[in-house]
Amino acid sequence: MTEPQGCKPALPGRPGDRLAGKVALVTGIGAGIGRGIALMFAQQGARVLGCDIDGASAQATVDTAAAAGLALHSLHPLDLTQPAAVAGLVEQAVALHGGIDILVNAAAFGAFEWLEAMDYQSQWRKTLVGEVDIVFLACQAAWPHLRARGGGSVINFASANAHMALPLSPALAHCAGKGAVLAMSRQLAMEGGPFGIRVNTISPALVETAATRTPLDTMPGFKDQVLGKFMLKRLGQPEDIGWLAIYLASDESSWVTAADFAIDAGATAW
Template sequence: MGRLTGQRAIVTGGANGIGRGIATAFAREGCDVFFTALSDEAAARATRDELREHGVRADYMLLDAADPDAVPRLMDGATQALGLVDVLVNNAATATRSAFLDLTPDEYDQVMTVNLRFPFFATQAFAARLRAAGAPGSVINISSLSATRAISAMAGYQCSKAGLSMLSRGAAYELAPFGIRVNTISPGLTATKSNSSQWRDDPELWQERGKDIPLGRPGRPEDLAGAAVFLASAESSWMTGGDMAVDGGEVAM
């Protein structure tokens, strides 16, 4: 406990799922947290209150990552709430289940804007502020095993996550001289709000999907939290441009 004491983090998409799991773990380790939610204010308030129970500063804003002014709004809101932030977790994402031949330009643009364009420019703005202050920092991009594995009706999502994984490598290379590290976490099959129709409404099917994972089950949001704490902490100070698969062993299959 206390591995992140004194640090301040932004977690996008932090009111539910993987984002909430990471935000909670950060707060438990002593990190102040500013997070975003798309529209679920009740969930955001509940998450904020839970984080504050750990004795840290915590606040949020409702933010649509597809809005043209989303990045400056995020950075200004986080700075106003916490001051200079030294950890950025790009977690907010969207997906479409359209087959490749049916995917429309509007669907494609939405997925690429939220999953790749927004984290790209959020990372840029975050790094610029750190460089101006002469301060180090850590960016953690939440990608997916889908970045390297094709599955049906997810081509747009897969392209966006492959781009996000490469963003980590490109940014890591260019930002290393400023002490700003950029790494990726690639989750496997994990229970989130976006796939709740599977694990909540059809638990038998969900377990069936997970039975072939070497460790025997699908993931939970808290399974990703330890990797994020590690990448935000000084324990990973000589790691940048890396990609951590947190997937119950799927990457080995």
């Protein structure tokens, strides 16, 4: 949607300087949590390079940032399952900004189907590639540049589904993928510790995005089931996740690593 002439677009978050001087690489900026984090990081003074496989959506995020005078660039369309493409993304960040301080692995693909109906190649394997492999590839490509900066922050996304099963949700492959990200991130935190590289995970419950609107709108009883697990009776918003990501990316969290943060309205507490 085109903004009215002379009006700045509405943005999540608010301006600040908590990430001033930092370079952030954010995947999946075209929509949802990735888009919100990219825009909120830029508002907090970070120089952001993003990517998305959906070129039109990524460009819309870049245009929104540009209209607000924010430093956000993107490579798109970009397929994070291709090692050469991931290496090129990291090289572009270094070429543009001289290095990397923050990596946010927000991009993901997940197929939702019950066990007996799930296709091995197109759903199970594709989900593990889209939720685990792309995190591995981005971390591996960014790692030497984080080391060269004397450390940095990696933020990966697990999920409430890494901790619990939700009735009515056919999330088998998604649960497996996010559980793997949770375990992998702990190992990465150990490997990164001697170099000052911090690795943490965020585990959201259901956040209202374009991707989650379909089950919310079409699966009878699903929204009530989700909200029934929440102590705070509303769906999450990308901005809810963005504030935590800002903290984990900033020097405020310089003694925080190998931690998993539940942003889930209390869903996993009972």
